[in-house]
Amino acid sequence: MAQNQRPNQKPNPPEDFSLKETSPHLGGGRVSGGNRLTTTYDLVEQMHYLYVRVVKGKDLQGKDVTGSCDPFVEVKLGNYKGTTRYFEKNLNPEWNQVFAFSKDRIQASVVEVVVKDKNIMIDDIMGRVLFDVNEVPKRVPPDSPLAPQWYRLDDRKGEKVRGELMLAVWMGTQADEVFPDAWHSDAAAVSGEGLVNIRSKVYLSPKLWYLRVNVIEAQDLVTSDKNRNPEVYVKAVLGHLVLRTKVSQNKTINPMWNEDLMFVAAEPFEEYLVLSVEDKVGPNKDDVLGKCMVSLQNVERRLDYKPVGSRWCNLEKHVVAEGEKRKDVKFASRLHVRICLDGGYHVLDESTHYSSDLKPTAKQLWKPSIGVLELGILNAHGLFPMKTKDGRGTTDAYCIAKFGQKWVRTRTIIDSFAPKWNEQYTWEVFDPCTVITIGVFDNCHLQGGDKAAGAKDSRIGKVRIRLSTLETDRVYTHSYPLLVLHSSGLKKMGEIQLAVRFTCSSLLNMLHVYSHPLLPKMHYVHPLSVYQLDSLRHQATQIVSMRLSRAEPPLRKEAVEYMLDVGSHMWSMRRSKANFSRIVAVLSGLSAAARWFGQICSWKNPLTTILIHILFLILVLHPELILPTSFFYYFLIGIWNYRQRPRHPTHMDAQLSHADTVNANEMDEEFDTFPTSRQADMVKMRYDRVRSIAGRIQTVVGDLAAQGERVQSLLSWRDPRATALFVIFCLIASIVLYVTPFRVVAVLSGFYVLRHPRFRYNLPSVPLNFFRRLPARTDSML
Structure with a gap:
């Protein structure tokens, strides 16, 4: 017993990291596993709101000495109060603003809409309109919006005064089209620029292309020193990224390289590609021999693997003379390059294990969609306080969901540890073997302006769900x-x-997708190296993060990088242990078979051993039965395992990730910076080297584990469509192999394996494509 634990004190219960099935009231009714509702927003619980739309005023009463006024409108319902912007010296203002009051928090029976005149000291009341909450009409989309009406203003005594106000008041739900842009009573404490940061929005990540720059040669370069052999290289700059070729082995004024430089470019193309030829004249000293600028708008867009024509670019050189800069054009100096935008690739902006999009960049190469993914973000509970406000802990939570190019952000629920969003979103699906990611964050930008300039949204957690593990049409x-x-x-x-x-x-189109290559053709015809993929993935992540952070409201860089799993390839002792355990679990099946065979040999169960002897004799006497018997056995196992198929989607598994047993030393290593921030230069150099090597080993080990897990998923019904295809194949194969002589099968199989290269294709085979689409436990890794 620990010294600091009392004799009768119970130990703290372990954290519950499990997935729980729930039964919420969706679309106004309880939804069972297979039911399909047709109600609007049928994947979320209905939330009722009282909407007040303030359109405009007419012929308002002047309060100033000039006979004018600075009008604004104040909408009050109990303790909640929302105000419109005000107009200076305008008797006929137009506001066109909507206010939404949650029905659950309504504690008053009257809605008061007051028109006021903005003053320095006390605002003057110009008139008001009252509505009985019980008499407010209800509106359910897809009904047309409620038409606003003119209302005469009353004073506090109920007498009519000068001026009219155009209003519309109705009771609706979160499915109302004005809901995203309305002022919410839940956010009454937020004002000014902070209101922009709490609205729900839909974002589209930029369209990304691979920019391939093939530097071939240069001609007639003019060097500053005629008496030395130039060491020339080409530097390519796109935005903030700089890539360099190797120094040409041909040390003359006509150097050659024939080297590829790869960039990621995003539409619309805002930057120029700058190519400069430089001479390495000394340590840390380079002489620019000439530059040229290429507009990406004029670069050829390649949709297939056909060769692209080259071009000669004239090099220009900037020379400073007499304190002024002038441009000397060197028409004799030229650079020979081949530049193209490759649209046949899928630009990887996330880890390939968690990819949510496998389409090529060029829309002309897209296949038809195979289905629709619908996500209802209902609520959260038990959230931790993420920051301190007025001496108490608070959390302002919002969600981000990413699938394909479409990102969605829910509204921010202010000061709640159990926020209710109840927002529903839809995506087109082109490949079922993709993953949707949902992240929860704490909004630290409610103040807006300079107060929130250095703040970062805190991560609360995220969920990944692979679509292929979901049964079709099931909620x-x-x-x-x-x-x-x-x-x-x-x-x-x-x-x-x-x-x-x-x-x-x-269903037929979706099953047909399993036979297609996982990535577009260009990845196999002109494959990219591992180093190129790492560099391009980093570039794509930075571009997506920068573009989304410029939206309104912005998706912050820290949130985008968390959703894209930036840093997941870094070394981690915890991940290495987890991947090793995955391999052990995969190989445990072989050891279990060996133990079973040992029990057969030792006659632990005489009846089973006798049956195995009989089966062995049959197969020896009739070897043509081996293959059909094996496939039929797999068919029976698959049918038997159908009853025990997984019923829940995948989720973050703390035990699988070894996250629940990691020690402090390993966590210190995992959260250490790269390069390391620990003491001793020699230790730092060695430590970084080990981490770099071990990070690649960790990835390889994880990939090996994923292959074995895919084999296990053939008959586990983790992907119900893939298992159904394999089980049907096993049945057909067992029948075909039964009626076909074994010698014929063996000869045809041998000739097929040893076929001439002329009859081979660069694309992966159908069985390999099917295997690569099988789910692994990678989705459950933390």
Whole structure:
């Protein structure tokens, strides 16, 4: 017993990191697993709001000595009060603003709409309009919006005064089209620029292209020193990224390289590609021999693997003379390059294990969509206080969901540890073997302006769901744990409740997708190296982060990088242990088979051993039965495992990730900066080297584990469509192999394996494509 624990004191219960199935009231009614509702917003719980739309005023009463006024409108309902912007010296203002009051928090029976005149000391009341809450009409989309009407203003005594106000008041739900841009009573404490940062919005990540710059040669370069052999290289600059070729081995004024430089470019193309030829004249000293600028608008866009024509670019050189800069054009100096925008690739802006989009960049190469993904972000509960306000802990939570190019952001729920969003979003699905990511964050930018300039939104946790593990047309309602790793260890930050449905438009088309290559053709015809992919993935992440941070309201850099799993390839002792355990779990099946065979040999179960002897004799006497018997056995195992198929989506598994048992020393290493911030230069150099090597080993080990897990998923019904295809294949194969002589099968198989290269293709085979699409436990890694 620990010394600091009392004799009768019970130990703290372990954290519950499990996935829980829930039964919320969706679309106004309870939803079971297979039901399909047709109600608007049928994957979320209905939330009722009282909407007040203030359109404009007419012929208002002048309060100033000039006979004019500075009008604004104040909408009050109980303790909640919202105000419009005010106009200077305007008797006929137009506001066109909407106010939404949550029905659950309504504690008054009258809505008061007051028109006031803005003054320095006390605002003057110009008139008001009252509405009885019980008499407010209800509106349910897709009904047309309620038409606003003119209302005469009354004073406090109920007598008519000069002026009219155009209003519309109705009771609706979050499905109302004005809901995203309305002022909410839940955010009454937020004003000014902070209001922009709490609205729900939909974002589209920029369209990314691979820019391939093939530097071939240069001609007639003019060097500053004619008596030395130039060491020339080409520097390419796109935005903030700089890439360099190697120094040409041909040390003359006509150097050659024939080297590829790869960039990621985003539409619209805002930067120029700058190519400069430089001479390495000394240590840390380079002489620019000439430059040229290429507009990406004029670069050829390649959709397939056909060769691209080259071009000669004239080099220009800037010379400073007499304190002024003038440009000397060197028409004799030229650079021979081949530049193209490759649209046949899928630009990886996230880890390939968690990819949510596998389409090529060029829209002309897209296949038809196979279905629709619907996500209902219901609520969260048990959230931790993420910051301190007025001496108490508080959390202002919002969610981000990413799938393909479409990002969505829910509204921010102010000061709540159990926020209710109830927002529903839809995505087109082109490949079922993709992952949707949902992250929860604490909004630290409610003040706006300079007060929030240095603040960063804190991560509360995220969830990943692979679509291929979902049954078609079934509504999944679960509560997912929000887990975050800190330097002190794993911490559960709360739970989020989601409703997910994957609807297939054509089952045949979706099953056909399993035979296609996972990535577009260009990845196999002209494959990129591992180093190129790492560099391009980093470039794509930075571009997406920068573009989304410039939206309104912005998706902050820290949130985008967390959603894209930036840093997941860095070395981690915890991840290495987890991947090793995954390999051990995969290989445990072989050891279990060996133990079973040992029991057979030792006659632990005489009846089973006798049956194995009989089966062995049959197969020896009739070897043509080996293959059909094996496939039929797999068919029976697959059918048997159908009853035990997984019923829940994948989620973050703390035990699988070894996050619940990691020690402080390992966490200190995982959260250490790269390069390391620890003492001793020699240790730092060695430590960084080991981390770099071990990070690659860790990735390879994880990939090996994923291959074995894909083999296990063939018959586990983790992906119900893939297992169904494999089980049907096993049945057909067992029948075909039964009626076909074994010698014929063996000869045809041998000739097929040893076929001439002329009959081979660069694209992966159908079985390999099918295998690569099988789910692994990578989605459950933390």
